[in-house]
Amino acid sequence: xxxxxxxxxxxxxxxxxxxxxxxxxxxxxxxxxxxxxxxxxxxxxxxxxxxxxxxxxxxxxxxxxxxxxxxxxxxxxxxxxxxxxxxxxxxxxxxxxxxxxxxxxxxxxxxxxxxxxxxxxxxxxxxxxxxxxxxxxxxxxxxxxxxxxxxxxxxxxxxxxxxxxxxxxxxxxxxxxxxxxxxxxxxxxxxxxxxxxxxxxxxxxxxxxxxxxxxxxxxxxxxxxxxxxxxxxxxxxxxxxxxxxxxxxxxxxxxxxxxxxxxxxxxxxxxxxxxxxxxxxxxxxxxxxxxxxxxxxxxxxxxxxxxxxxxxxxxxxx
Amino acid sequence: xxxxxxxxxxxxxxxxxxxxxxxxxxxxxxxxxxxxxxxxxxxxxxxxxxxxxxxxxxxxxxxxxxxxxxxxxxxxxxxxxxxxxxxxxxxxxxxxxxxxxxxxxxxxxxxxxxxxxxxxxxxxxxxxxxxxxxxxxxxxxxxxxxxxxxxxxxxxxxxxxxxxxxxxxxxxxxxxxxxxxxxxxxxxxxxxxxxxxxxxxxxxxxxxxxxxxxxxxxxxxxxxxxxxxxxxxxxxxxxxxxxxxxxxxxxxxxxxxxxxxxxxxxxxxxxxxxxxxxxxxxxxxxxxxxxxxxxxxxxxxxxxxxxxxxxxxxxxxx
Amino acid sequence: xxxxxxxxxxxxxxxxxxxxxxxxxxxxxxxxxxxxxxxxxxxxxxxxxxxxxxxxxxxxxxxxxxxxxxxxxxxxxxxxxxxxxxxxxxxxxxxxxxxxxxxxxxxxxxxxxxxxxxxxxxxxxxxxxxxxxxxxxxxxxxxxxxxxxxxxxxxxxxxxxxxxxxxxxxxxxxxxxxxxxxxxxxxxxxxxxxxxxxxxxxxxxxxxxxxxxxxxxxxxxxxxxxxxxxxxxxxxxxxxxxxxxxxxxxxxxxxxxxxxxxxxxxxxxxxxxxxxxxxxxxxxxxxxxxxxxxxxxxxxxxxxxxxxxxxxxxxxxx
Numbered sequence: 001x002x003x004x005x006x007x008x009x010x011x012x013x014x015x016x017x018x019x020x021x022x023x024x025x026x027x028x029x030x031x032x033x034x035x036x037x038x039x040x041x042x043x044x045x046x047x048x049x050x051x052x053x054x055x056x057x058x059x060x061x062x063x064x065x066x067x068x069x070x071x072x073x074x075x076x077x078x079x080x081x082x083x084x085x086x087x088x089x090x091x092x093x094x095x096x097x098x099x100x101x102x103x104x105x106x107x108x109x110x111x112x113x114x115x116x117x118x119x120x121x122x123x124x125x126x127x128x129x130x131x132x133x134x135x136x137x138x139x140x141x142x143x144x145x146x147x148x149x150x151x152x153x154x155x156x157x158x159x160x161x162x163x164x165x166x167x168x169x170x171x172x173x174x175x176x177x178x179x180x181x182x183x184x185x186x187x188x189x190x191x192x193x194x195x196x197x198x199x200x201x202x203x204x205x206x207x208x209x210x211x212x213x214x215x216x217x218x219x220x221x222x223x224x225x226x227x228x229x230x231x232x233x234x235x236x237x238x239x240x241x242x243x244x245x246x247x248x249x250x251x252x253x254x255x256x257x258x259x260x261x262x263x264x265x266x267x268x269x270x271x272x273x274x275x276x277x278x279x280x281x282x283x284x285x286x287x288x289x290x291x292x293x294x295x296x297x298x299x300x301x302x303x304x305x306x307x308x309x310x311x312x313x314x315x316x317x318x
Numbered sequence: 319x320x321x322x323x324x325x326x327x328x329x330x331x332x333x334x335x336x337x338x339x340x341x342x343x344x345x346x347x348x349x350x351x352x353x354x355x356x357x358x359x360x361x362x363x364x365x366x367x368x369x370x371x372x373x374x375x376x377x378x379x380x381x382x383x384x385x386x387x388x389x390x391x392x393x394x395x396x397x398x399x400x401x402x403x404x405x406x407x408x409x410x411x412x413x414x415x416x417x418x419x420x421x422x423x424x425x426x427x428x429x430x431x432x433x434x435x436x437x438x439x440x441x442x443x444x445x446x447x448x449x450x451x452x453x454x455x456x457x458x459x460x461x462x463x464x465x466x467x468x469x470x471x472x473x474x475x476x477x478x479x480x481x482x483x484x485x486x487x488x489x490x491x492x493x494x495x496x497x498x499x500x501x502x503x504x505x506x507x508x509x510x511x512x513x514x515x516x517x518x519x520x521x522x523x524x525x526x527x528x529x530x531x532x533x534x535x536x537x538x539x540x541x542x543x544x545x546x547x548x549x550x551x552x553x554x555x556x557x558x559x560x561x562x563x564x565x566x567x568x569x570x571x572x573x574x575x576x577x578x579x580x581x582x583x584x585x586x587x588x589x590x591x592x593x594x595x596x597x598x599x600x601x602x603x604x605x606x607x608x609x610x611x612x613x614x615x616x617x618x619x620x621x622x623x624x625x626x627x628x629x630x631x632x633x634x635x636x
Numbered sequence: 637x638x639x640x641x642x643x644x645x646x647x648x649x650x651x652x653x654x655x656x657x658x659x660x661x662x663x664x665x666x667x668x669x670x671x672x673x674x675x676x677x678x679x680x681x682x683x684x685x686x687x688x689x690x691x692x693x694x695x696x697x698x699x700x701x702x703x704x705x706x707x708x709x710x711x712x713x714x715x716x717x718x719x720x721x722x723x724x725x726x727x728x729x730x731x732x733x734x735x736x737x738x739x740x741x742x743x744x745x746x747x748x749x750x751x752x753x754x755x756x757x758x759x760x761x762x763x764x765x766x767x768x769x770x771x772x773x774x775x776x777x778x779x780x781x782x783x784x785x786x787x788x789x790x791x792x793x794x795x796x797x798x799x800x801x802x803x804x805x806x807x808x809x810x811x812x813x814x815x816x817x818x819x820x821x822x823x824x825x826x827x828x829x830x831x832x833x834x835x836x837x838x839x840x841x842x843x844x845x846x847x848x849x850x851x852x853x854x855x856x857x858x859x860x861x862x863x864x865x866x867x868x869x870x871x872x873x874x875x876x877x878x879x880x881x882x883x884x885x886x887x888x889x890x891x892x893x894x895x896x897x898x899x900x901x902x903x904x905x906x907x908x909x910x911x912x913x914x915x916x917x918x919x920x921x922x923x924x925x926x927x928x929x930x931x932x933x934x935x936x937x938x939x940x941x942x943x944x945x946x947x948x949x950x951x952x953x954x
Contacts, residue, residue, distance in 0.1 A: 043747040047691030049719070055365030057393060068742065071721055075693060075746050078719040083367070083396040085389055098596035106386065106595060109619035110393050111361040277742060278734035301745035373683030375711060401685070401714040405703055416914035424704065424913060427937035428711050429679040 007129055017129040017138040018311050020147040021189040029192060033157050035310035036303065042079060043305060052313050053082035056113040060086045061104075062141075063119040068278065069141055072301075073116045076308035082113075104128050108136055113316055115139070122146035137315035145179055150311055151276050152185030154304040156193060158296055159231055161303065162272050166190065170197040172225050172267075173216075175235035175257055175284050178206045178246075182276045183235055187214050201225035202257060205246040222257050229267040234259050234275045237284045250283045260286045264294065272296045325447055333632050335447040335456040338465040339507040347510060351475050353628035354621065360397060361623060370631050371400035374431040378404045379422075380459075381437040386596065387459055390468075390619075391434045394626035400431075422446050426454055431634055433457070440464035455633035463497055468629055469594050470503030472622040474511060476614055477549055479621065480590050484508065488515040490543055490585075491534075493553035493575055493602050496524045496564075500594045501553055505532050519543035520575060523564040540575055547585040552577050552593045555602045568601045578604045582612065590614045643765055651950050653765040653774040656783040657825040665828060669793050671946035672939065678715060679941060688949050689718035692749040696722045697740075698777075699755040704914065705777055708937075709752045712944035718749075740764050744772055749952055751775070758782035773951035781815055786947055787912050788821030790940040792829060794932055795867055797939065798908050802826065806833040808861055808903075809852075811871035811893055811920050814842045814882075818912045819871055823850050837861035838893060841882040858893055865903040870895050870911045873920045886919045896922045900930065908932045 008017040008024070015028055042048055058077040060070050070086060077084045089103065098106075104115065114137045117125045122144030129138040142148040156166075163169055171190055177183045177200045190198050191214070198216040200207055207218055219225030226232060237253060247253055259273065273285075273295045281287045290297060326335040326342070333346055360366055376395040378388050388404060395402045407421065416424075422433065432455045435443040440462030447456040460466040474484075481487055489508055495501045495518045508516050509532070516534040518525055525536055537543030544550060555571060565571055577591065591603075591613045599605045608615060644653040644660070651664055678684055694713040696706050706722065713720045725739065734742075740751065750773045753761045758780030765774040778784040799805055807826055813819045813836045826834050827850070834852040836843055843854055855861030862868060873889060883889055895909065909921075909931045917923045926933060 045691065048693060048747060049691035055363065055367040055397075057366060057396075067723055067725070071723065071743070072746065074721055075719070078693075078721075079691075083393070085392055085396075087385055087389065089385070099599070102595075102597060102599075105616055106619055107389070109616040110390065110623050111366060111620065277738075279738060281735070281738075298741055298745040301742055302747065305746050373681065373685035373715075375684060375714075401711070403707055403710055403714075405707065407703070417917070420913075420915060420917075423934055424937055425707070427934040428708065428941050429684060429938065 007126060015314050018149050018315060019125050019129055019138065019140045021149045021152040021185045024192065026192050029153065029156065029189060032153055032310050032314060033160060035314060036157055036306040039306035039309040040303065043302065048079050049081060050079065051081045053077065053080035053316060056082045056316060057111060058082045058084050058114045058116065059107050059112050060084060060116045061089065062087065063089045063124065065090065066118055069118060072304055073141060073308055076305050076312060080309055080312055100124065101131050104131060108132055112136055114312065116141050118142050120144055139311060139315065142181055145181055146184065148181040148185050150308050151182050152189045153311065154300060154307040155186050155233065155274060156189050157303045157307050158274060158300045162296060163230055166193040166195045169195050169230045170228055171195055171231040171233065172199045172201055172229045173233045173235065174201040174222065174259065176206045176237050177202050177211060177235065178208050179238060180235045186233060187216055191215050199225050222263055223266050226263060226266040229271050232259065232264065232267055232271055232273050234273065234285050236276060236278065237280055254283055258284055258286060259289050261288050264289055274300055325444060336467050336629050336633060337443050337447055337456065337458045339467045339470040339503045342510065344510050347471065347474065347507060350471055350625065350628050350632060351478060353632060354475055354624040357624035357627040358621065361620065366397050367399055368397065369399045371395065371398035371634060374400045374634060375429060376400045376402050376432045376434065377425050377430050378402060378434045379407065380405065381407045381442065383408065384436055387436060390622055391459060391626055394623050394630060398627055398630055418442065419449050422449060426450055430454055432630065434459050436460045438462055457629060457633065460499055463499055464502065466499040466503050468626050469500050470507045471629065472618060472625040473504050473551065473592060474507045475621045475625050476592060476618045480614060481548055484511040484513045487513050487548045488546055489513055489549040489551065490517045490519055490547045491551045491553065492519040492540065492577065494524045494555050495520050495529060495553065496526050497556060498553045504551060505534055509533050517543050540581055541584050544581060544584040547589050550577065550582065550585055550589055550591050552591065552603050554594060554596065555598055572601055576602055576604060577607050579606050582607055592618055643762060654785050654947050654951060655761050655765055655774065655776045657785045657788040657821045658783065660828065662828050665789065665792065665825060668789055668943070668946050668950060669796060671950060672793055672942040675942035675945040676939065679938065684715050685717055686715065687717045689713065689716035689952065692718045692952060693747060694718045694720050694750045694752065695743050695748050696720060696752045697725065698723065699725045699760065701726065702754055705754060708940055709777060709944055712941050712948060716945055716948055736760065737767055740767060744768055748772055750948065752777050754778045756780055775947060775951065778817055781817055782820065784817040784821050786944050787818050788825045789947065790936060790943040791822050791869065791910060792825050793939045793943050794910060794936045798932060799866055802829040802831045805831050805866045806864055807831055807867040807869065808835045808837055808865045809869045809871065810837040810858065810895065812842045812873050813838050813847060813871065814844050815874060816871045822869060823852055827851050835861050858899055859902050862899060862902040865907050868895065868900065868903055868907055868909050870909065870921050872912060872914065873916055890919055894920055894922060895925050897924050900925055910936055
């Protein structure tokens with residue numbers, strides 16, 4: 001989809017904010033992955049620190065609790081030598097009746113350089129990005145069902161690392177696609193990078209009707225959907241969905257859509273298995289697969305730090 | 319009021335703790351504002367960091383939750399290169415039955431250099447300051463209804479920035495003066511700096527009777543009180559007061575004491591509008607005024623970081 | 637007790653993890669205390685910081701809330717120039733159904749160098765230590781009733797500081813030995829360091845039956861147990877035990893086992909009084925003793941930072 005205006009790009013085409021993998025040009029995604037290459041090696045050093053963001057103020061603005069995601073951004077910012085401030089905004093200003101944008105204005109007035117924003121509402125990071133003054137960067141760390149672009153990028157980094165190129169790949173995304181911002185961010189990135197065969201697999205109740213318009217094919221039978229895949233991306237099943245109207249039970253779900261060794265055998269022998277974490281073992285994935293030789297779930301985490309460092313370094317123009 | 323003993327001063331007259339703007343000599347206030355001038359520019363730099371507190375341990379000791387205030391001190395300390403430890407003491411030691419002073423002794427024994435203290439009880443910071451050994455500085459970040467001296471100082475910085483001098487100013491403080499530590503800290507600072515006409519405006523139920531003794535004039539009619547003002551400081555109305563015995567309703571309050579464009583027209587045309595935040599839009603201030611050309615509410619925040627850096631640098635003798 | 641396999645030691649005999657003072661060879665304990673000597677002076681400097689852990693990532697992994705203990709490790713790590721990430725895991729991943737080891741794997745994949753682990757379950761730190769890959773160090777910051785080895789070591793540092801040697805000392809540990817990981821860690825360390833007379837004092841309900849096998853003598857009469865002691869270590873009485881089946885009441889406990897000036901007079905005149913904190917004044921210790929001339933409770937805290945710095949520097953091989 002060509003956007004006439006893309007709020008995450010500057011007029012010179014460079015990355016200003018990272019809000020979504022949708023509409024992110026191919027050369028920018030590739031540029032971020034290449035920058036991440038350099039930061040992967042920083043994680044292996046004795047002194048895991050570079051001075052790129054020294055004296056910059058990064059605010060982790062988490063309106064939705066996520067220790068795990070917050071930690072990845074905090075580590076990434078600290079390894080870039082930034083000053084990091086963590087703000088969990090459930091019990092604070094917003095409970096005092098202050099609006100989201102007043103909170104942001106206030107923090108921006110403290111000479112913030114970057115906001116990493118997690119919010120339960122889709123569009124929150126966009127709203128903030130359109131509001132802040134030039135020179136302040138916004139990174140979307142997950143907004144509602146909409147987007148989780150750093151997860152999308154780290155997934156692309158992981159796929160590229162193991163499979164080298166995208167033009168000849170078949171990638172399956174399995175599970176609760178309906179509620180998954182990870183699925184949306186992955187699909188947009190895969191499409192942009194030229195992946196010719198992207199599949200989503202799940203029960204009818206958990207596959208949104210608009211997904212076909214995103215250039216993917218839909219499977220409700222997992223065995224058929226995995227046939228010949230190079231990459232299998234399992235999605236997390238939210239606990240709170242499990243006994244609702246959309247799903248019979250965790251046990252039933254596992255039977256149909258849990259990734260087992262047997263089901264994985266339908267994919268290519270060298271297929272890799274991914275998961276954004278945290279995993280529900282025995283619900284969407286069997287432990288034999290999660291800990292098996294095809295799993296690249298922990299490398300995803302390692303690459304995720306490097307990708308976040310790359311994004312942060314890029315949006316501040318460093 | 320001349321104090322025979324001022325616990326925030328050293329025997330040589332220098333600032334040891336910042337507990338209150340009450341009893342703070344004029345030259346010390348002016349010195350802090352001048353030091354803050356230098357730190358304002360640090361916030362505009364590429365590398366927003368100076369090594370003044372490198373290797374110092376600053377404890378943010380918050381017995382009352384305030385993400386916003388804690389953040390300003392955390393940012394200020396980090397830009398001075400201090401090591402900052404945040405402690406929210408609701409759910410911790412004090413719930414284990416440890417006394418306030420045992421907690422402080424314990425942290426002081428970790429070679430603390432500075433405590434930034436927020437507490438719901440008036441006098442908590444004084445108590446701590448009188449208890450700690452020489453070389454440990456205490457900054458009051460708000461104690462009950464008593465004082466919020468860094469807010470008072472940043473308000474003075476803001477007024478001086480826009481109005482240059484104090485000797486010819488009329489300043490109105492509007493709203494819930496009764497419960498406001500900000501109002502108290504502002505009044506003491508304004509009086510000390512030679513402001514000849516300080517007014518408080520609010521309903522009888524929210525103006526303490528002793529306020530007249532502080533050298534201010536009292537107005538219950540807002541239009542009259544704003545007449546000819548150079549500076550209008552709006553106070554935050556605590557949500558929890560709104561439907562109590564002291565106030566009819568938020569709507570009624572706004573009608574009488576909310577700052578609108580119309581009411582503001584009674585002040586001088588170049589009057590500035592201030593607010594300590596977070597604002598209740600539509601309760602104590604109309605959005606047209608809060609976001610209008612006379613509002614200096616966001617510059618207050620920016621100056622607030624510089625003022626806190628100045629206070630921190632001064633009390634450690636750097 | 638000689639262990640055939642000691643998970644906290646490397647094959648070359650050096651310290652890999654600090655999980656327990658049990659099975660820790662004498663020369664390693666002495667080495668840690670000597671290293672701590674050097675770090676005590678760092679706490680007195682103008683710039684309380686050394687670059688030993690610069691660019692290392694230390695995760696404070698607290699599955700059980702303890703602001704006080706977390707703070708000591710955070711300060712220690714920051715004075716060693718490490719990047720520190722605090723994780724309180726009550727409300728996070730584990731509530732999302734992720735297992736302890738998945739959480740650890742995930743954080744380890746972020747290139748963690750060290751985990752400081754606090755957990756309500758005995759053995760949690762061991763479990764993590766056996767799981768992590770080489771090069772990642774685990775420090776037990778308290779696991780259930782089992783061990784609190786840095787507290788044990790700082791107690792040894794304190795005793796050595798005031799009493800010089802262990803071979804001629806009588807040490808009494810008083811109170812709720814049954815539930816105390818501090819008591820266990822102290823007993824193992826004292827025994828290893830050659831202390832000839834270790835006594836535990838408490839009511840029958842709070843002295844575990846196996847304690848005699850640890851080489852200590854048991855006293856139920858406090859006056860007799862304190863007779864001739866050089867060191868008196870008071871244990872914290874958990875509030876939640878106080879009105880349970882094991883104890884009559886806080887008042888009754890104080891009468892029998894609270895340390896008063898009168899009871900302390902049975903010990904040697906130069907006996908020192910220790911407590912791991914936070915104290916319940918009037919329950920296990922009288923304020924006259926806690927604040928008295930024989931109390932070394934606050935020096936324990938100061939030494940505790942240095943001992944934790946020594947442990948951290950040692951396990952990363954710095």
